[in-house]
Amino acid sequence: MWSGISASLLATALLFASPRPGLSLPSSLHSASPRSNYDQCVTSNGTSPYGFNPPLYKESHRPQIHFSPSTNFMNDPNGLVYSNGSWHLFYQYNPTDPYAGNQHWGHAISKDLYHWENLPMALAPETATEGIFSGSAIVDRDNTSGLFTEDQPADQRIVTIYTLNNKTSxxxxxxxxxxxxxxxxxxxxxxxxxxxxxxxDPKVFWDKTTESWVMATAHAQDFEVVFYSSKDLKDWTELSRFSQHGILGYQYECPDLFEVPIKGGSKDGQKAWVLGLSINPGAPLGGSMVQYFPGDWDGKTFTPWDGAVRFADFSKDFYAFQTWSGSPDGKTYGIAWASNWQYTNVVPTQPYRSIQSLPREIYLEAYKTNPMFEDYVLSQAPASLETIKGETLYQSGECSSQNKTIELVGDGAFDVQVTFSLPPNVTATYQTIGSLNFKAGGNKDQSITTGVQFGDPTFVYIDRSKTGSFASSNPFMTDKTSGILRYSNSNPITKGVPTPIQGESLVTLRAIIDRSVLEVFGNDGQLTGTSVFFFDDDQIPKTLDISIGDDKIKIKNVEVVALKSTWPECP
Amino acid sequence: MWSGISASLLATALLFASPRPGLSLPSSLHSASPRSNYDQCVTSNGTSPYGFNPPLYKESHRPQIHFSPSTNFMNDPNGLVYSNGSWHLFYQYNPTDPYAGNQHWGHAISKDLYHWENLPMALAPETATEGIFSGSAIVDRDNTSGLFTEDQPADQRIVTIYTLNNKTSxxxxxxxxxxxxxxxxxxxxxxxxxxxxxxxDPKVFWDKTTESWVMATAHAQDFEVVFYSSKDLKDWTELSRFSQHGILGYQYECPDLFEVPIKGGSKDGQKAWVLGLSINPGAPLGGSMVQYFPGDWDGKTFTPWDGAVRFADFSKDFYAFQTWSGSPDGKTYGIAWASNWQYTNVVPTQPYRSIQSLPREIYLEAYKTNPMFEDYVLSQAPASLETIKGETLYQSGECSSQNKTIELVGDGAFDVQVTFSLPPNVTATYQTIGSLNFKAGGNKDQSITTGVQFGDPTFVYIDRSKTGSFASSNPFMTDKTSGILRYSNSNPITKGVPTPIQGESLVTLRAIIDRSVLEVFGNDGQLTGTSVFFFDDDQIPKTLDISIGDDKIKIKNVEVVALKSTWPECP
Structure with a gap:
């Protein structure tokens, strides 16, 4: 789907939007016809080849390692599929306006999940009342659909499955x-x-046990995920329904049933099925969110392991999560739309609106929620950043209680990993906080903070309250978000099943900041939080303060790496 | 229980707390022995009979119609029971410090749920390592326990059921x-x-079908609510378990299985069972929250109607909800602790910390979540305010698009009801907001806002970001919270099953503000939000601005009533 705002409300949604006065796009960008990637290269000298000032991809709010559309409005990731050595990212896209509506499928591909090449518009509506809403893609290797000839290599036989939305259906x-x-x-x-x-929002996968395609799709306002089966991608038969589970909100969207590796616990080395499910609006934090349910899939029915609901991300900008079909090496990768329908149409970016999250490698990890309960939680780590690593700005293995300040020199994107340590037999208080404060340049005090407050459990938090006028003025730009995380002790074997009181207690906080988005990963992804923010006055993150609230806590294993912009320079 | 911080972590929690420097209590208040109500009366002339400055109950942050302890720390409501014409409120209480620990049962009674008379400490630990943790109370009318003689009138035979906590059990x-x-x-x-x-956290009720007492209690860290049965309150047999449902967080606390009337829908006039369940920490908003499950109770097993989880309150300060046993007239009343464990031990009030929410009359109401799904939601309205109504400061039935400013003259507690109206066939935008902005006196710009943003659904929000230094500085003082609410149209018969597009669309926002707490009720309680806040510089709410974001929306049926302080003046 394209939004979380139902088809019947499309007209309303359009009126909700707030195009920025004075924004004038080149007429070529108003076209809904397939576009080349002409608009992707970046001038290095501050001039724009296409009349934009600042040049495209050089805007102060534009993330440099997160995918965003050159112009106008993007939402859900769609059709994620790995084919012929490339990762495909389709996405809900309005090519004519910087707010939701006129839904197309945009398209980009990548070899490393970070450097993206724009491809022509993949799918466009035929009439003004149609919308090409969200869906998925698979490689029909065996030509089950009969849509391919022998000329097409097996691993290039991509079929997209999408929702055609119109006024009544x-x-x-x-x-x-x-x-x-x-x-x-x-x-x-x-x-x-x-x-x-x-x-x-059809999401299709190949079910090995029944040798069939299976589609998970949403009866959005009945709060049902319905599973269908097909041998040829054309003729579908209902299998089962997963009804009224977890948080309902206003409606269900973007179901994704996927298989993940299990790490740790009694199921170590096995695989599990996870049903991801988005709701919007009506999330506890307001607006949009992704919940998930680990369980079993028998080829016909999904059975969650319990009646509980778990969250894919503790903060407010993570929606419509989808996994890649056909990820190599038995791994599972996914991505989400890093925004929230409560404010996405009015965020102060231009000439584009919204970004995708970092690509994440995901698995289910044994995790001791409290001293008595062993759970399995969706662990998410950023896909390998090897291809975009730049200069190491700071590195230290020492353990000290000295605050540190690091100048953030680079393109505005940085990977920061800090391990905070609490020595054995030390009791945490409200002041036992380790924090990373990313400060903007300029004259105003603008910053975004993430931190850990030690305890059992420890809180990981993000505070975007001081990021400027948009945070101050929008009534839905919730500032302080947090999640719980248990200690990881220093023995890597027990990671995930920590024994916090004995021995040194460690919490690793990894923060990837990228101009207007902060993604936080606690203990290698056992807990993640994604928050967008918008500094005023064209400022980007310039300084990092690593601080401790009391001297019980130590700072160790600090690494700050600049990440190189993934947008290509113009030839 | 006393907290959400397990017994074994009591020592830790104590260290978490931040007593305010310079606070010196009269030695009589340090005693854990039963106390009289000597400390409850209020001087009218600004002097204190007990050495406090400002006098007790006159402090700028002290709510005037919400219950709070004279001094030191309170948390969960306990032992709620109606007996002999009085409402009993027991509560988790630390009589020796203004932070959690040393848990007792405090006690107060009321004839109207607003004017409370302090009674002697009801239950105190026998040793320093014991804690009298949360629980409930019932009237053992038929002396099933054998604890009473014929001398005790049937409706005065109160039995409290509580958890005795010590280091290991x-x-x-x-x-x-x-x-x-x-x-x-x-x-x-x-x-x-x-x-x-x-x-x-045992909560006991009389089960008519089996003529037994039933206890709901928490296997907190196994995420189980366990039901037990007894004929005499002394000998208990396990009936069933409700395991791993809804949001788990770190642990389950304070289960309460209660019966409520149903209003509207196909079950109109029937009764239903609702399981309320608190979790802390690990709520989506951070810290503490109350979730609930409507369902059936057959005398042995609780069966929720579906696998969904619903929230009792959309904001961050509503925990340990409990209903009164024996409420008259077939109604159900409940109350919650209006705070959050993420910051309760450090909020800037003195010489007391934390308050109870308004008492609420609750029922299950038919509610059309979206155009396709008819749900039943827990509707909550403040218990009748008749006995504390003061001067009507503003009243208007007119419908206008003029902003209004109203001076808030009184004790700092006000009941504001405003209906916002959208004419037929008008489409809302992001600017179609009606808001109530409560401004502090003094020189600083301090205020708290609640509002509605029209749409389908409508958002009701609270924004406490501008309430002063505590909101600015505490990393867990989440500022902007919201929930969804569907229109109520002008035909009262369809209230709860609104047909938003046709006819005039109405949303009634009721805001009860009381110095440092704001409780918001959308459409008579279909949606509620509770937020504490702390103005700097001894300021209290002084002015109310009722505003609209665009002139599509009209303001009608405004009523602003001052509420009279419920603390008695000294004789």
Missing amino acids: EEQHIAYTLDGGVTFQKYPGAVLSIGSSQFR | EEQHIAYTLDGGVTFQKYPGAVLSIGSSQFR
Whole structure:
């Protein structure tokens, strides 16, 4: 789907939006026709080849390692599929305005999940009342669909499955590529239609046990995830429903049933199924969120392990999470839209709005929630940053209680990893806090902070209250978010099943900041938080203060690495 | 229980606390022995009869219609029972320090749920390592326990059921009164012990179908609510368990299974069972929260109607919700602790810390969550304010798009009801907001805002970001919270099952502000939010601005009533 605002409310949503006065796009960018990647290169000398000032991709708010559209509005990641050595990222896209509406599928590909090459628009509506809403993609290696000829290499037979939205209905359609994933042909007519206006977001995977395609899709306003089966991607039969679980909010969106490796605990080395499910609005933090349910899949029915609901991210800007189909090496990778429908249409970025989260490698990890309960939680770590690592700005293995200040020299994107240590038999208080404070340049005091408050459990928090006028003025820009995390002690074998009181207690906080987004990973991803923010006056992060609230805590294993912009310079 | 911080962490929690430097209490208040109500009366001339400056109950942060302890620290409401025409409020209380620890049961009674008379300490630990943790109370009308003689009137036979916590165990104990509810005798030994250190918060009710007492209690760190049955309150047998449902957080606390009337929908006029369940920490907003599950109770097992989890309050200061046993007239009343363990021990009030929420009349109401889904939600309205209503400061039935400013003259507590109206066929935008901004006196710009942003659904929000230095500096004092609410149209018959698009769309926002707490009720309680806040410089709410973000919205049916302080003047 395109939003979380139902089809019938599209007109309303458009009026909600706030285009920035004075924004004038080149006429070529107003076109909904397929676009080349001409607009992606970046001038290095401060001039713009396309009339934008600042030049495209050089804007102060523009993240340098997160994907964003050149111009206009993007939301959900769609059609994530790995094919022929490339990661495909399709995405909900309005090519004509910097707010939601006129939904297309934009398209980019990458070899490393960070450097993205824009491709032509993959799917566009046929009429003004249509929308190409969210969905997924798979590689139809065995040509089960009959849509391919023998000319197409098996690993390039991409089929996209998407929702066609119009004023009165939502139905599932497919499209396919005959040129290895650049252009897509629509298969005529719906492959699945049930006469509903709230039926969307098909996510398809290959079920090995039944040798069938399985689609998870949302009966959005009935709060049901419905599973369908097909042998050919065209003829679908209902299998089962997963109804009214977890947090309902206003509606369910973007279900994704995926398999992940398990690390630790009694199931170490096995695989598990996880149902990810987005809701919007009505999240506890307001607006949009992703919840998930670990469980079993028997080829027909998803059975969650328990009646509990868990959260994919503790902060407010992580929605429509989807995993890549066909990730190599048995790993699972996913990405989410790093925004929130409560404010996405009015955030002060231009000429684009919204970004995707960092790509994350995900797995289910044994985790002792409290001294008595062993759980499995979705652990998420950033996909390898090797290809974008720049200069190491600071590195230290020492353990001290000295605060540190580090100048952030680079493109505005930085990877910071700090391990805070509490010696054995030390009792934490409210002041036992270790924090990373990213300060803007300029004359104003603007900053964003993440930190850990030691205890059992420890809190990991993000505070964006002092990030400028948008944070101050928007009534939904919730400032302080937090999640709980248990200690990791210094023995790596017990990571995930910590024994906090004995021995040195360690918490590793990894913060990847990228101009207007902060993603925080506690203990290698056992807990993650994603928050966007918008400094005033064209400022970007310039200084990092690493501080401790009391001298019980020590700072050790500090590493600050500049990350290189992934946008290409113009030839 | 007393907290959400387990017994074994009591020592840690004490160290977490931050007593205010320079606070010196009269030695009589340091005593853990039963106290009279000598300290409750209020001087009218600014002098203190007990050496406090400002006098007790006159402090700038002290709510005037919400219950708070004279001094030191209070948390969960306990033992809520209606007996002999009085409402009893017991509460977790540390009589020796202004932070959690040394847990006793404080005690107050009321005829109207607002004017409270302090009674002697009801239950105190026998040793320094014991804690009298949370629990409940019932009237043992038929003397099933055998603890009463015929001298005691049937409706005065109160038995309290509580957790005795010590370093290595938590077990359930009972106590009873022989003087109509003033002093309590401990029944010797545990009535229920399972050798666990995480077994607490017994809530007992009379089950008519089995003619037994039923106890709901928490296996806190196993995430189980366990039900037990007894004929005499002394001998308990396990019935069933409700395991791993909803949001887990770090641990379950304070389960309460209660019966409520149903209003509207296909079950109109029937009754339903609701399981309320607190978790701390690990709430989505950080720290503490109350979730609930509507369902069926067959005398042995609680079966929720679905796998969903719902929230009792959209904001951050509503915990340990409990209902009164024996409420008259078939109604259900409850109250919660209006604070959050993430910051309760450091909030800038003195010489007391924390308050109870407003008493609320609760029921289950048919509610159309979206155009397709009919739900039943816990609706909560403040218990009748008739006995504390003061001057009407503003009243208007007119409908206008003029902003209004109203001077808040009185004791610092005000009941504001405003209906915002959207005419037929008008489409809301991001600016279609109606808001109530409560401004402090003094030279600084300090205020707290609640508002509605029209849409389908409408958002109701609270913004406490501009309430002063505590909000600015505490990393867990989350500022902006919101929930969703659907329109109520002008036909009262369809309230709760609104048809928003046709006809005039109405949202009624009721805000009860009381010096340092704001409770918001959307559409008569279909959605509620509770937020504490702390103005600097001894300021209290002085001015109310009622504003609209665009002129599509109209302001109508405004009523602003001053509420009279419920603390008695000294004789």
